[in-house]
Amino acid sequence: MSQKDKFVSRWGFLAAAIGMAVGTGNIWRFPRMTAQYGGGVFILAYTCALFLWSLPLLMSEMAIGRKTRLGPIGGFRDLLGKNFTWMGAWLVSVCMLITFYYSVVTGWCIKYFTLAMSGAFKPGVDTGALWNAFHNNSWQNLFFHFLSISLCGFIIYKGIQSGVERVSKVMVPALFVFLVVAAVRAVTLAGAGQGLTYMFVPIWSKLGKPETWLQAFTQSAWSTGAAWGLLFTYSVYTSRKEDISQNCIMVGFGDQTAALLAGLAIIPTIFALSPDLESAHAAMESGNTGLTFISLAHLFPKMPAGFIVAPIFFLAMVFAAFTSLIAMVEVGVKTLMDANWSRKTSTLLVVAGTFFLGIPSAVFPSFLDNQDWVWGVALLVSGFFIILAVRRHGAERVRTELINPTADIKMGRWWSFIITYISPLIFLGLTGWWLYKGIIDNPKSWWKPFSSFTTMTIIVQWALLMVVLLLVNKALAKWVKRPPEEVD
Amino acid sequence: MLKTWIWMAILLGINWGGFIALLIRTMRKEGARAKEKQ
Numbered sequence: 231m232s233q234k235d236k237f238v239s240r241w242g243f244l245a246a247a248i249g250m251a252v253g254t255g256n257i258w259r260f261p262r263m264t265a266q267y268g269g270g271v272f273i274l275a276y277t278c279a280l281f282l283w284s285l286p287l288l289m290s291e292m293a294i295g296r297k298t299r300l301g302p303i304g305g306f307r308d309l310l311g312k313n314f315t316w317m318g319a320w321l322v323s324v325c326m327l328i329t330f331y332y333s334v335v336t337g338w339c340i341k342y343f344t345l346a347m348s349g350a351f352k353p354g355v356d357t358g359a360l361w362n363a364f365h366n367n368s369w370q371n372l373f374f375h376f377l378s379i380s381l382c383g384f385i386i387y388k389g390i391q392s393g394v395e396r397v398s399k400v401m402v403p404a405l406f407v408f409l410v411v412a413a414v415r416a417v418t419l420a421g422a423g424q425g426l427t428y429m430f431v432p433i434w435s436k437l438g439k440p441e442t443w444l445q446a447f448t449q450s451a452w453s454t455g456a457a458w459g460l461l462f463t464y465s466v467y468t469s470r471k472e473d474i475s476q477n478c479i480m481v482g483f484g485d486q487t488a489a490l491l492a493g494l495a496i497i498p499t500i501f502a503l504s505p506d507l508e509s510a511h512a513a514m515e516s517g518n519t520g521l522t523f524i525s526l527a528h529l530f531p532k533m534p535a536g537f538i539v540a541p542i543f544f545l546a547m548v549f550a551a552f553t554s555l556i557a558m559v560e561v562g563v564k565t566l567m568d569a570n571w572s573r574k575t576s577t578l579l580v581v582a583g584t585f586f587l588g589i590p591s592a593v594f595p596s597f598l599d600n601q602d603w604v605w606g607v608a609l610l611v612s613g614f615f616i617i618l619a620v621r622r623h624g625a626e627r628v629r630t631e632l633i634n635p636t637a638d639i640k641m642g643r644w645w646s647f648i649i650t651y652i653s654p655l656i657f658l659g660l661t662g663w664w665l666y667k668g669i670i671d672n673p674k675s676w677w678k679p680f681s682s683f684t685t686m687t688i689i690v691q692w693a694l695l696m697v698v699l700l701l702v703n704k705a706l707a708k709w710v711k712r713p714p715e716e717v718d
Numbered sequence: 719m720l721k722t723w724i725w726m727a728i729l730l731g732i733n734w735g736g737f738i739a740l741l742i743r744t745m746r747k748e749g750a751r752a753k754e755k756q
Binding site: 239240241244270273274277423426427430431432476479480483484486487490638 | 719721722725726729730732733734736737740741743744747748
């Protein structure tokens with residue numbers, strides 16, 4: 231590995247890792263979930279999920295990546311043996327399948343930033359019609375998809391030091407500043423108190439409802455980047471002395487800090503500026519894009535200084551999406567580089583592949599919805615594979631040999647207990663619940679493989695991927711080379 | 719509204735407090751390391 235393909239400083243790595251974790255989900259999903267599942271109760275459950283699912287997985291990913299100095303495919307091969315290479319390939323495949331449509335989503339954020347800058351959100355503008363016109367315009371979606379993946383490719387091509395680290399050091403602090411500005415504006419609006427009550431005061435009746443916990447754990451699993459293979463890949467570029475536990479806890483808390491800031495920016499705005507409570511509730515339940523691109527875009531013109539806050543808010547969304555997209559593309563690039571391909575060729579291939587394979591999501595919104603459903607839930611399976619890797623290698627060995635020697639905050643035996651016994655139960659509970667939800671939400675069509683949100687579409691696509699990966703397992707194990715010796 | 723402020727302080731205290739405490743800890747550690755190098 232060249233010296234240029236290493237993070238220069240711990241701050242650079244932390245900025246990139248927090249940028250990897252903070253994505254659009256923090257901004258458009260967390261506030262909705264909080265509002266829907268009991269305010270403070272949801273935040274408490276979400277914090278529990280950080281410790282019981284996300285942090286053990288993030289630490290495990292970083293430990294394996296730092297030890298093997300290879301991306302997930304080579305990492306699984308070298309840690310567990312050749313027969314398990316396909317599990318690492320599952321992690322990479324799921325991450326890339328998400329990347330294909332996440333680039334489209336990043337394009338939406340760029341488009342809305344340009345709309346906000348041009349003053350398109352004027353009083354009386356039908357933001358629903360504006361969104362629909364853009365969403366159904368294939369050429370515009372393709373253009374912004376191309377723009378986002380090209381910019382991302384340029385940064386990845388520059389390498390870790392001159393590209394990823396340099397950009398993250400600017401974008402991540404800026405993202406936090408933008409969210410603080412938007413949050414301060416929102417909580418100082420007349421009538422914001424109602425939104426704050428809605429967000430923070432626990433509705434205790436929701437505490438005993440399984441759905442609150444399941445949604446909180448799912449939100450944490452998706453939001454922190456746990457089991458995506460992202461931190462796995464970034465950790466390859468860190469020093470062997472890098473502190474795993476403290477860095478991962480910072481990534482987890484950094485992710486939650488950003489989510490809470492987004493909640494403070496959005497929920498009080500919705501409650502203060504909506505004409506009545508009913509409209510506020512409707513906005514909070516209008517889905518990710520409905521909340522952000524329709525409801526908020528509609529409310530910004532009513533906000534004092536809204537013409538300044540709107541571009542700041544959408545630029546925050548661009549930075550959040552973009553720093554996550556960079557991490558995702560790097561997973562693909564690192565995978566090819568592990569087979570001794572150059573960074574230039576690998577970047578070109580991954581960027582071109584992402585553009586072409588993202589076209590169906592850019593052109594057909596229902597295809598994007600389907601992919602989000604199938605591969606979002608598949609991240610839980612990725613998490614399970616990491617748990618299996620840790621269990622097979624020995625959770626105590628991972629803790630005492632890989633995590634604790636360089637850690638400021640040492641992990642106790644409880645860490646091994648959680649990843650050995652608690653995390654697999656969480657996997658079973660969450661995956662089982664999502665598959666069950668696919669049936670009860672579509673009682674008459676759950677067995678249809680070509681419907682957007684059915685259980686059968688998940689089973690068929692997962693099975694296809696798994697069969698392919700098992701068939702090419704041996705070839706994959708040979709394809710990934712050994713990491714070069716390095717001087718730390 | 720008092721209830722809201724109390725819950726806000728508790729929940730933000732856990733999350734933001736945790737993040738800021740770790741930021742300060744890392745800053746001190748990295749500062750000490752930089753001094754050692756000099």
